Amino acid sequence: MSLQHNLSDDIHKGAYVQNGDPGAVGAKVLWIDTTSGFVLKKRNAGDTGWDTIADLNQDVLIIPIGDETTAITVGAAKYTFRMPYPFKLSAVRASLSTASSSGNPAVNIKEAGVSIFSTTITIDSGEKTSQTAATPAVISDPDLADDAEITIDIDTAGTGAKGLKITLIGHRV
Numbered sequence: 760m761s762l763q764h765n766l767s768d769d770i771h772k773g774a775y776v777q778n779g780d781p782g783a784v785g786a787k788v789l790w791i792d793t794t795s796g797f798v799l800k801k802r803n804a805g806d807t808g809w810d811t812i813a814d815l816n817q818d819v820l821i822i823p824i825g826d827e828t829t830a831i832t833v834g835a836a837k838y839t840f841r842m843p844y845p846f847k848l849s850a851v852r853a854s855l856s857t858a859s860s861s862g863n864p865a866v867n868i869k870e871a872g873v874s875i876f877s878t879t880i881t882i883d884s885g886e887k888t889s890q891t892a893a894t895p896a897v898i899s900d901p902d903l904a905d906d907a908e909i910t911i912d913i914d915t916a917g918t919g920a921k922g923l924k925i926t927l928i929g930h931r932v
Contacts, residue, residue: 777790798814817930839910849928852926858919863915867879
């Protein structure tokens with residue numbers, strides 16, 4: 760995890776670690792909000808609210824599907840693994856090292872044989888990431904159980920798409 764915020768001038772201002780809002784405690788004061796995990800926050804300049812600096816709960820699992828030089832192909836259970844702990848998804852991304860020259864690669868992720876999406880994840884032709892897809896993925900089941908069998912299917916391969924990776928973003932429950 761990388762904190763893109765310079766905290767060096769803030770540390771001496773004081774810090775709170777608690778599960779309730781410490782309120783108006785002065786600008787630039789830090790708070791680790793433990794209400795639902797650990798979220799690093801900083802009091803705004805006007806001392807009227809809190810800005811989130813980092814979600815310290817976030818986990819990222821990156822799963823390579825195949826290699827960097829072989830074109831992906833359609834098929835069920837192209838990759839299978841078991842969840843190492845209960846996990847709540849906040850986002851799923853797909854990326855390629857080589858974009859499809861024609862057709863939109865589409866990927867489905869299933870927990871115990873049931874899709875976690877109501878709209879599967881796609882990567883538009885000529886692009887390398889699902890982040891810019893015309894039709895964004897919709898997660899319908901964000902709760903992945905401990906030891907659940909997860910399979911990754913390639914529903915549409917596109918043409919010449921290579922180096923597929925799936926990124927699961929969320930936190931342990």
